[in-house]
Every structure is written in C-alpha cells, then in structure tokens.
Amino acid sequence: METPYDVMAPFHASSTERDAALSLLRREDPIHWDSQNQWWLVTRHEDVRxxxxxxxxxSSEPRGPWHVFEYHFSMQAMDGERHHRHRNVVSRAFTPRLVSTLTERAERYADEAIDALAGRRSAEFVSDLAVPVPLRIIADMLGVADGDLEQFRRWSDALIIAGGGHAEEEVLDETHHLMADFLAYLTETVEARRAHPGDDVLSRIIQAAEAGVLDDSQRLLHLEGDEVRDFALFLLVAGNETTRNGISQGMLALFEHPEEQQRLAADDTLWKTAPDEILRWTSPVRAMRRVALRDTSLRDRKILEGQSVVMVYASANRDEAVFDEPHLFRVDRSPNEHLAFGFGPHYCLGANLARMEIRTVLRRILKRLPGIRLAENGRPVPTPSALIDGLEELPVEW
Ligand code: HEM
Incomplete structure (x- = not known):
C-alpha cells in the first residue's frame, strides 16, 4: 500500500490527520515499506517491543543515512558487549535518590522561570518555561558552574541542530565548531572532577568507571579513555530536548483538553499518573531506528540485511490492541504501558527523572499561572524533524 502520506513529517501530538494515517497503517499494513524514505515503518506496539x-x-549502531549527525559515540547507538559495559557503569549514577535530590532543584528552577515573568500576561512557553529546567538539571548533573550556563545553553542548541538534520550547510559548519568547543570543555570538566570529585552525577560515573562495577556474571567492567566524556555529551543529547518537548507538548495537550487541565489543577493526586499519559500522548521521541543484521521476517514481510526498521513509538502509543480508548487523553489513565521511553536493553535511563521534571514544571505552572492558555491567534510551531516530536514555539497567555 502507498504510505498514506509522510507520517514522519513534523506534526504536533494531537494531529488528527497523522493519527488517522497511523491507525490505517496499524490496521492494514503494520510492517510497511516506505518507498520514499527506503525504510520499514513498524507501527504496532507488539512489533515495536x-x-x-x-x-x-x-542493531542500534548507525549504518547508512538517517539524519545528518549520527551520535556514534552514544550508548544508545551501541550493541552487545560494548553497550552492556556502558550501561552497567553509568546506571550506577541513576538511582532513585538522584531523582529525589533533583526534585527540589527542579522546583526551584521552575519557580525562578515563572518569577522572571512577573508582571507579564503572556510568554513564549518553550523558551521561557520549558527550556530552563531540563537544561539546568543536566548542567547540575555534569557539575557545570553557574557562570558557564549561557555557553552551555548555546552548546545544547548546537547539539539539537546537529541531531535534527534540517539545518543549512553554514549553520551545520558553525554547529560542528561549537561541538568541538563543547568536547574540549567536557574533557576539561572530566579531568577537573577526576582530580576533585563533587557530589554530581559525573563525579559518580568517573568513580564507578575507574573502580569498575561487577555485572551479573561477576565481571568487572570499566569505562576508559574518552568514554566518560562521550557519555557526558550524550546526556545532553538524551535528556534535554526530549524533556523540554515533553513539557511543551504536555502543556499543549492540556490546552486542548481543558477539562483535564481543570482536574489536574484541582486534584494533586492526579500528578501520579499524568506524566505517563502526557508521554503516551506526545511521544517526544517519535521514532527510533534499528538496522537488520541479517535477512529476517516480521509478520509476513521479508526484511533484508542492512535495511532500516523504524519503530514508530507515536503509533505504538495509540495502539487499540493495548490501550483502552487510545484516542482519548486521560490524565488518570492506569495502567499505561506506553513506549515513549523505548523498551528492552536500551530503555531510557532517565525515565524517572523525566517524569519528575514534567510533573514538577507543569504542576508549578498550573498553580502559579492559573488560567494559562494558548495565546489568542497564537499557533504552536512543530519542530522540523523526523525523529523528534517537539515544539519550537508555543505562545501562551494567562
Ligand atoms: C521526556 C523525556 C525523555 C524521553 C521521551 C526519552 C526517550 C528515550 C528513548 C525512547 C530511549 C530509547 C532509545 C532506543 O531504544 O534506541 C532513551 C534512551 C536513553 N535515555 Fe531517555 N528520554 C527522555 C529523557 C531522558 C533524560 C532526562 C535522560 C538523562 C538525563 C535520559 C537518558 C537516556 C539514556 C542514557 C538513554 C540510553 C539508554 C541505553 O542506550 O541503554 N533520557 N530515552
């Protein structure tokens, strides 16, 4: 069957056109060959898992064209032993205690962003309210000094452009320069934390990487050379724009479902389930790719070695076979087995952190800017990317 239209084009989460196209694929052609993009689109929850x-x-290792800048250095793009080693070492730093320690800071950063709007009745939600918390939390995790925060923000923007693959040649050149500066900064930061450990995540990872950690088979695993620095870089890729988009798309979802916004404002206990429903509804990482390592088949379709298989989380998260009334946004949905954080060995390490940030920021906003809504004549601008479901702009007023 023909691709209904480019279901990987930029949309925002509530797009009914895209929803209809993805429903059609799930029903009639769940493993679909997209001849224009030369990849398989996998749209059912069961097949994505x-x-x-x-x-x-x-395989998760990048092969062939996908977007302009493939993050070869990242653990998300590793397979087998190499991935096992990285995951075991760095996951020592992602403890439940980390999330509780960072909650207080997230609250403070959200309040500071809201304080900065004092006396105003409108704002650009993405840059004013969604950017600060995820960015500052990652800066804290890496022990970035307050004085370096502005520069850190420029590097983070450069990484987003590099990953998005929609920039002009000139912008990409500039981006690659900024990336080189950022790598140099991270190399210095890792050296400084090695010499003088702090209580940040990076220091804990350096200690685990050097002392080694035992895996289930009692093997001692280390990270070496630039591997810690590369993980630090990947943290910014993995945890910044994703969470920002979860926050902005979550706000938009509440605007589009005012009765759910009112329920949340009135009943704090709903914040237990709301972040997962926001994640299911918005799928900030729209899709992830794998490459077939040999000829195989999925359902009745033959996949050839080397072909790309795109797991469309945005579709799996609306799968009628798994979710009761999947096209309804309900902040008390439970159970909620969405795949917004992926599944299996690469399951998102920052999932609990991301849930906490989405909850904290939106909760503070509903409390302190009651009646917040989409600005009159304002339009949300979706991020131009095949991989990320995000917003560039969201004009709001209250
Ligand atoms: C709403 C926010 C987020 C979303 C939607 C998200 C989504 C994802 C997804 C889908 C994957 C799996 C990729 C795959 O299977 O190929 C992933 C992996 C990962 N995420 Fe997140 N993420 C979010 C926030 C974060 C945060 C805040 C952090 C850390 C600060 C983080 C760290 C990671 C890491 C380290 C991996 C790689 C795990 C591995 O390869 O074993 N993420 N994330």
Whole structure:
C-alpha cells in the first residue's frame, strides 16, 4: 500500500490527520515499506517491543543515512558487549535518590522561570518555561558552574541542530565548531572532577568507571579513555530536548483538553499518573531506528540485511490492541504501558527523572499561572524533524 502520506513529517501530538494515517497503517499494513524514505515503518506496539528486545538481530549502531549527525559515540547507538559495559557503569549514577535530590532543584528552577515573568500576561512557553529546567538539571548533573550556563545553553542548541538534520550547510559548519568547543570543555570538566570529585552525577560515573562495577556474571567492567566524556555529551543529547518537548507538548495537550487541565489543577493526586499519559500522548521521541543484521521476517514481510526498521513509538502509543480508548487523553489513565521511553536493553535511563521534571514544571505552572492558555491567534510551531516530536514555539497567555 502507498504510505498514506509522510507520517514522519513534523506534526504536533494531537494531529488528527497523522493519527488517522497511523491507525490505517496499524490496521492494514503494520510492517510497511516506505518507498520514499527506503525504510520499514513498524507501527504496532507488539512489533515495536519485539524489535527492541532483539538487539542481536536489529542493531542500534548507525549504518547508512538517517539524519545528518549520527551520535556514534552514544550508548544508545551501541550493541552487545560494548553497550552492556556502558550501561552497567553509568546506571550506577541513576538511582532513585538522584531523582529525589533533583526534585527540589527542579522546583526551584521552575519557580525562578515563572518569577522572571512577573508582571507579564503572556510568554513564549518553550523558551521561557520549558527550556530552563531540563537544561539546568543536566548542567547540575555534569557539575557545570553557574557562570558557564549561557555557553552551555548555546552548546545544547548546537547539539539539537546537529541531531535534527534540517539545518543549512553554514549553520551545520558553525554547529560542528561549537561541538568541538563543547568536547574540549567536557574533557576539561572530566579531568577537573577526576582530580576533585563533587557530589554530581559525573563525579559518580568517573568513580564507578575507574573502580569498575561487577555485572551479573561477576565481571568487572570499566569505562576508559574518552568514554566518560562521550557519555557526558550524550546526556545532553538524551535528556534535554526530549524533556523540554515533553513539557511543551504536555502543556499543549492540556490546552486542548481543558477539562483535564481543570482536574489536574484541582486534584494533586492526579500528578501520579499524568506524566505517563502526557508521554503516551506526545511521544517526544517519535521514532527510533534499528538496522537488520541479517535477512529476517516480521509478520509476513521479508526484511533484508542492512535495511532500516523504524519503530514508530507515536503509533505504538495509540495502539487499540493495548490501550483502552487510545484516542482519548486521560490524565488518570492506569495502567499505561506506553513506549515513549523505548523498551528492552536500551530503555531510557532517565525515565524517572523525566517524569519528575514534567510533573514538577507543569504542576508549578498550573498553580502559579492559573488560567494559562494558548495565546489568542497564537499557533504552536512543530519542530522540523523526523525523529523528534517537539515544539519550537508555543505562545501562551494567562
Ligand atoms: C521526556 C523525556 C525523555 C524521553 C521521551 C526519552 C526517550 C528515550 C528513548 C525512547 C530511549 C530509547 C532509545 C532506543 O531504544 O534506541 C532513551 C534512551 C536513553 N535515555 Fe531517555 N528520554 C527522555 C529523557 C531522558 C533524560 C532526562 C535522560 C538523562 C538525563 C535520559 C537518558 C537516556 C539514556 C542514557 C538513554 C540510553 C539508554 C541505553 O542506550 O541503554 N533520557 N530515552
């Protein structure tokens, strides 16, 4: 069947056109060959999980064109032993205590962003309210000094452009320069934390990487050379724009469902389930790719070695076979087995942190800017990307 239209084009989460196109694919052609983009689109929840749990057959290592800048250095793009080693070492730093320690800071940063709007009745939600918390939390995790925060923000923007693959040649050149500066800064930061450890995540990872950690088979695993620095870089890629988009798309979802916004404003206990429904509804990472390592088949379709298989989380998260009334946004949805954080060996390490940030920021905003809504004549501008479901702009008033 023809691709209904480019379901990977930029949309925002509530797009009914895209929803209809993805429903059609799930129903009639769940493993769909997209001849324009030369990749398989996998749209059912069950099939996305099947691919995710079989890294020996569906590799995460980048091969062939996908977007302009592939993050070869990142653990998300590793398979097998190498991934196992990285995951074991760095996951020592992602403890439940980390999330509780950072909650207080997230609250403070959200309040400071709201304080900065004192006396105003309108704002550009993305830059004023969604950017600060995820960015500052990652800066804290890396122990970035307050004085370096502005520069850190420029590097983070450069990384987003590099990953998005929609920039002009000149912008990409500039981006690659900024990336080189950022790598140099991170190299220095890692050296400084090695010499004088702090209580940040980076210091804990350096200690675990050097002392080594035991895996389930009692093997001692280390990270070496630039591997810690590369992980630090990846943290910014993985945890910044994703969470920002979860916050902005979550705000938009509440604008589009005012009765749910009112329920949340009135009943604090709903914040337990709301972040997951926001994640299911918005799928800030719209899709992830794997590459087939040998000829295989999925349902009745033959996948050839080297072909790309795109797992469309945005579709799996509306799958009628898994979710009761999937096209309804309900902040008390439970259970909620969405795949917004992926599934299997690469399951998002920052999932609890992201849930906390989305909850904290939106909760403070509903409390302190009651009646916040989409600005009159304002339009949300979706991020131009095939991989990320985000917003560039969201004009709001209250
Ligand atoms: C709403 C926010 C977020 C979303 C939607 C999200 C989504 C994802 C997804 C879908 C994956 C799996 C990729 C795959 O299977 O190929 C992933 C992996 C990962 N995420 Fe997140 N993420 C978010 C926030 C964060 C945060 C805040 C952090 C850390 C500060 C983080 C760190 C990671 C890491 C380290 C991985 C790689 C895990 C591995 O390869 O083993 N993420 N994330």
């Amino acid at each position: 099947e691919i995710s749990r079989r890294p020996e057959l569906f």
